[in-house]
Amino acid sequence: MYVLHIANKNYSSWSLRPWVLMRTLDIPFEERLTPFPTGSSWNLYRPFSPSGRVPCLVDEGWAVWDSLAIVEYLAERHHGVWPVEAKARAWARSAAAEMHSSFTALRNLCPMSCGLRVEPFAMSDALKHDLFRLGDLWNDGLARFDGPFLAGDHFTAVDAFFAPVAFRAQSYGLAFEGAAADYPARLLDLPAMREWYEAGLAETWREPDHEAEVRAAGTITMDLRATA
Numbered sequence: 004m005y006v007l008h009i010a011n012k013n014y015s016s017w018s019l020r021p022w023v024l025m026r027t028l029d030i031p032f033e034e035r036l037t038p039f040p041t042g043s044s045w046n047l048y049r050p051f052s053p054s055g056r057v058p059c060l061v062d063e064g065w066a067v068w069d070s071l072a073i074v075e076y077l078a079e080r081h082h083g084v085w086p087v088e089a090k091a092r093a094w095a096r097s098a099a100a101e102m103h104s105s106f107t108a109l110r111n112l113c114p115m116s117c118g119l120r121v122e123p124f125a126m127s128d129a130l131k132h133d134l135f136r137l138g139d140l141w142n143d144g145l146a147r148f149d150g151p152f153l154a155g156d157h158f159t160a161v162d163a164f165f166a167p168v169a170f171r172a173q174s175y176g177l178a179f180e181g182a183a184a185d186y187p188a189r190l191l192d193l194p195a196m197r198e199w200y201e202a203g204l205a206e207t208w209r210e211p212d213h214e215a216e217v218r219a220a221g222t223i224t225m226d227l228r229a230t231a
Contacts, residue, residue, distance in 0.1 A: 016167030026195035118228035
């Protein structure tokens with residue numbers, strides 16, 4: 004069986020991507036959660052992850068690291084990871100790759116913390132651009148392939164790559180126009196997303212650097228997480 008190494012569900016957007024994909028597509032795996040350390044993760048994660056980061060998928064002792072590489076590894080072994088139709092598949096791969104390499108302002112100014120609700124201090128031009136591009140991208144996919152997911156009527160890897168944005172939209176009150184307006188809620192309503200969210204709320208550990216990033220982003224108006 005696959006072993007998927009992840010970090011805290013409240014914080015780890017990169018871990019969420021392969022996790023929600025495998026859960027939603029019923030690809031069996033064993034989850035191993037190792038909370039983020041304060042500072043470098045190298046020494047803690049290096050024994051199972053060559054990069055010293057998560058997520059990392061281990062298949063019979065063979066490590067596959069980085070969320071995009073994990074998805075492609077799974078796609079070679081399981082149906083449904085990417086759309087069947089060639090143009091939809093090319094679009095989905097392009098959109099997932101863009102999410103993987105772009106949207107820096109969104110990542111930095113709206114760090115993922117599932118259990119918090121935050122009123123942002125300000126919307127920088129860079130963040131506004133990222134949100135515009137997200138809405139534009141989602142509306143394009145939903146129109147091209149008739150939804151309800153980005154590349155058609157089934158949840159695929161491209162939706163998994165945007166799953167952390169759905170949690171950010173919920174936490175920071177981010178709004179989108181057109182068909183994209185309902186897309187984050189559609190993702191949040193998936194059984195796997197609800198499972199991740201409830202587990203994130205139940206976590207009692209706090210990592211100071213991640214907590215500081217959220218406090219720098221805005222005023223925390225609600226903390227729904229369990230206390231120790």
